[in-house]
Amino acid sequence: MARINDSYLKLKAGYLFPEIGRRVTEFTSANPQAKVIRLGIGDVTKPLVPAVIKAFHEAVDDMAKSESFHGYGPEQGYGWLIDTIIEKAYKPLGVTLKSNEMFISDGSKCDCANILDIFAISNVVALGDPVYPVYNDTNVMVGRTGEADKNGYYENIVYMPYTADNNFAPGFPSQKVDLIYLCSPNNPTGTVATREQLQGWVDYAIKNEAIILFDAAYEAFITEDDVPHSIYEIEGAKQCAIEFRSFSKTAGFTGVRCGLVVVPEALTGTTANGEKQNLNRLWNRRQSTKFNGVSYPVQKAAAAVYSDEGWQQVQEVIDYYMENARLIREGLTAAGIDCYGGVNAPYIWLKTPEGMTSWDFFDKLLTECHVVGTPGSGFGPSGEGYFRLSAFGERSNVAAAVERIRAKWGK
Helix, strand or coil: CCCHHHHHHHHCCHHHHHHHHHHHHHHHHHHHCCCCCCCCCCCCCCCHHHHHHHHHHHHHHHHHCCCCCCCCCCCCCCHHHHHHHHHHHHHHHHCCCHHHHEECCHHHHHHHHHHHHHHHCCEEEEEEECCCCHHHHHHHCCCCCCEECCCCCCCEEEEEECCHHCCCCCCCCCCCCCCCEEEECCCCCCCCHHHHHHHHHHHHHHHHHHEEEECCHHHHCCCCCCCCCCCHCCCCCCHCCCEEEEHHHHHHHHHCCCEEEEECCEEECCCCCEEEEEHHHHHHHHHHHHHHCCHHHHHHHHHHHHHHHHHHHHHHHHHHHHHHHHHHHHHHHCCCCHHHHHHCCEEEEEHHHHHHHHHHHHHHHHHHHCECCEEEECCCHHEEECEEEEEEEECHHHHHHHHHHHHHHHH
């Protein structure tokens, strides 16, 4: 008899975004005349920029000719893309990387989950609360946790509250942990970690022989000069941190799929016998076995993002979304709603008005304003009483959504 992985049965309810989709579908089916504005799931709305499309088309044409056809590529990614990213994205930050330290992937969501393959189940994990659900749920799936308590906290995971009370800067865990998930700019709160705060985490990780799993998927949205874009801008980070990046939000690749992982050569873990092992080598082994690489056309399109023309076009789209974020943040703040984020990230994290729960506010916002957002409690217990709005929308829709909310709750 085939046994299932019982750990999947520990997961609470459904994944957050399908549940949102279910409720929206139910409402729109019953109210087909309603003009619903979706500012919930963090999917982009602008098309791929012309430079990327041009490179994509040319690469597809290459696939139609024997002399330029590409079959299996390197599991680690094509060297020309890796070198381009190192030169264009990391070198300007003062970060030096070797080509073999970067791995091209099909997206950071997958990477944040797949990285667990190279770490033992016995590791103690610390993660934010609220948090991108993938960090929490994949650790449950692999069998690292016990059951969830009545608040939704799982045994064997250390939760670090990110709330307004601590300025979204949690303190270090009081117990020994081995893996630490950090996300800056943060999803869902839209807040960022300062250079000083990240230095503290790096120092903590080195002292405690822990590994930081640093999600920088939204780094391209940073507008303030003093906010780090990469963990490797911090002294000592190559000794303790793995970094994830994504083309999804930066360049609109949500439907194209491309990301990257950086695993420095200096990074090591410990065997059951106490021997040091190189994590770069282990990740390379994992990818070579379980992954066939990102397609040639997608990698060509990704490289075009960093061309002079491509980056200018991509930056224009990012600026468009960040102007949306400003309109949401300032519009709702003027209405008397407490808002956070939206300065260095495309997300606005707001305090639900009138003391409503996150899901009650979701339902009220949907049924009375015809606006969709994301309940904060879906990101973790400390997200209760908060709500996330996304700036990934058309300007007219964003403006209309703000006006609808202000009309309902404005002071």
